[in-house]
Amino acid sequence: MKIFNNPSRESWNEIVKRPQLALDFLDSGVRNIINRVKVSGDRALRELTLQFDKAEIKSIEVDASELNNATRSLPAALKQAIEVAADNIRKFHATQKRQDVQVETMPGVVCWRKAVPINRIGIYIPGGSAPLFSTVLMLGIPAKLAGCSEIILCTPPDKEGNINPAILFAAQLVGVTKIFRVGGAQAIAAMAYGTESIPNVYKIFGPGNQYVTKAKQLVTEDGLAIDMPAGPSEVLVFADETANPSFIAADLLSQAEHGEDSQVVLVLSNEIILSAIQKEIDKQLNDLPRKAIAEKSLFNSRVAIFNDSTSAIEFINAYAPEHLIVMVKDADSIIDKVINAGSVFIGNYSPEAVGDYASGTNHTLPTNGFAKAYAGVSLDSFLKYITYQKISEEGIKNIGPIVEQMAEAEELLGHKKAITVRLQTLN
Numbered sequence: 264m265k266i267f268n269n270p271s272r273e274s275w276n277e278i279v280k281r282p283q284l285a286l287d288f289l290d291s292g293v294r295n296i297i298n299r300v301k302v303s304g305d306r307a308l309r310e311l312t313l314q315f316d317k318a319e320i321k322s323i324e325v326d327a328s329e330l331n332n333a334t335r336s337l338p339a340a341l342k343q344a345i346e347v348a349a350d351n352i353r354k355f356h357a358t359q360k361r362q363d364v365q366v367e368t369m370p371g372v373v374c375w376r377k378a379v380p381i382n383r384i385g386i387y388i389p390g391g392s393a394p395l396f397s398t399v400l401m402l403g404i405p406a407k408l409a410g411c412s413e414i415i416l417c418t419p420p421d422k423e424g425n426i427n428p429a430i431l432f433a434a435q436l437v438g439v440t441k442i443f444r445v446g447g448a449q450a451i452a453a454m455a456y457g458t459e460s461i462p463n464v465y466k467i468f469g470p471g472n473q474y475v476t477k478a479k480q481l482v483t484e485d486g487l488a489i490d491m492p493a494g495p496s497e498v499l500v501f502a503d504e505t506a507n508p509s510f511i512a513a514d515l516l517s518q519a520e521h522g523e524d525s526q527v528v529l530v531l532s533n534e535i536i537l538s539a540i541q542k543e544i545d546k547q548l549n550d551l552p553r554k555a556i557a558e559k560s561l562f563n564s565r566v567a568i569f570n571d572s573t574s575a576i577e578f579i580n581a582y583a584p585e586h587l588i589v590m591v592k593d594a595d596s597i598i599d600k601v602i603n604a605g606s607v608f609i610g611n612y613s614p615e616a617v618g619d620y621a622s623g624t625n626h627t628l629p630t631n632g633f634a635k636a637y638a639g640v641s642l643d644s645f646l647k648y649i650t651y652q653k654i655s656e657e658g659i660k661n662i663g664p665i666v667e668q669m670a671e672a673e674e675l676l677g678h679k680k681a682i683t684v685r686l687q688t689l690n
């Protein structure tokens with residue numbers, strides 16, 4: 264990890280940059296994949312799956328017998344853990360339901376808004392380097408709570424063409440409608456434009472690697488809605504000398520193991536525990552099966568040391584981390600000053616891993632600085648709102664002259680007329 268001691272503000276832009284694939288290549292490569300799916304549908308999906316996932320797939324859709332086998336083959340303890348996590352996620356997201364409220368803005372002018380679920384949605388479940396069945400819960404549960412009637416799931420197959428049984432179990436648990444063994448940019452294109460097997464959807468959800476994230480961004484050019492750009496996972500740990508170096512090292516490594524393009528950042532308020540943290544990282548790395556991935560990710564990662572907490576917090580807001588873990592002595596007083604972050608973990612016993620799986624909050628979160636303007640997935644992400652107004656005769660008498668004035672000033676006399684013809688009938 265590269266160390267920056269009290270970095271000047273001019274250097275922050277450089278420090279907050281995330282590692283990225285060459286942009287030109289990414290853009291043209293992903294556009295090419297999307298076009299192939301648009302033109303050749305299922306045939307392109309089979310070819311691209313062979314090319315990128317090394318799997319020869321016979322049926323694109325997962326059938327009922329595979330689903331049953333998955334439930335039978337999964338250890339009972341894992342099924343139970345998934346069910347507990349699902350309950351917590353359901354509890355947290357259920358509180359996000361809102362009442363539709365009617366308001367009379369003027370006498371006789373009544374307005375209200377109604378939440379309507381997005382009918383058919385697509386969820387992408389990453390599976391390239393790890394089968395993220397927890398993401399099925401994070402997307403499927405709020406989709407069901409919102410009332411989405413069709414949930415289409417795409418995830419890459421392994422080399423034998425199979426989907427991890429835990430993904431299939433979680434999909435059944437939350438009530439996914441159809442499951443397809445397709446991953447990467449080709450899965451996003453299939454859900455955006457439809458193929459012979461995969462129905463097109465109205466909004467695409469889910470995290471993924473840089474190909475998946477780029478594809479999501481590109482299909483928005485054709486009017487598709489997406490949740491947000493949720494790319495390679497990242498964490499920023501803010502700590503002082505009261506924190507436990509072993510906890511910090513474990514939290515950094517827990518996200519470094521996601522992928523070599525994941526970035527982890529450590530912000531310290533002094534150097535007191537820095538060398539203890541570095542020793543812990545080296546020690547814990549050796550026990551990590553995904554050591555090689557984590558090492559590459561650490562190579563792109565940073566330590567920033569700030570002597571004053573105001574600069575530290577300003578830096579955190581400039582970085583806008585997907586996950587922020589605060590392990591400083593006055594953590595509770597600091598968190599209100601954080602305005603840019605996807606999800607915040609407060610104190611020594613709140614590792615990001617609990618939010619990744621089971622605390623109840625959503626782990627589909629904005630990365631790459633997008634937390635400055637985007638929020639993570641919530642119940643709202645699966646709803647759209649229709650507004651209504653109903654105006655009585657008394658109401659049009661009250662509001663009509665105001666609209667006439669404004670329409671005339673905008674030189675839109677047709678608008679004015681739509682009021683005048685009504686007012687004339689009431690005089």
Ligand SMILES: NC(=O)c1ccc[n+]([C@@H]2O[C@H](COP(=O)([O-])OP(=O)(O)OC[C@H]3O[C@@H](n4cnc5c(N)ncnc54)[C@H](O)[C@@H]3O)[C@@H](O)[C@H]2O)c1
Nearest residue numbers: 389390391392419446447470471472493495496521627628
């Ligand atoms: N931001 C979030 O909320 C969040 C949540 C969970 C996971 N993640 C991130 O999701 C990512 C998952 O990535 P992953 O790779 O393991 O799985 P993935 O499913 O996102 O990607 C795998 C697919 O990438 C495609 N691919 C691989 N190499 C390619 C190439 N050279 N050209 C074109 N396509 C190619 C293949 O089609 C493959 O099926 C990780 O980076 C993780 O950090 C983010």
Ligand SMILES: N[C@H](CO)Cc1c[nH]c[nH+]1
Nearest residue numbers: 395397496619626627628
């Ligand atoms: N840290 C990932 C992005 O928020 C989510 C995840 C799933 N499984 C493990 N971690």
Ligand SMILES: [Zn+2]
Nearest residue numbers: 496517518619
């Ligand atoms: Zn994680």
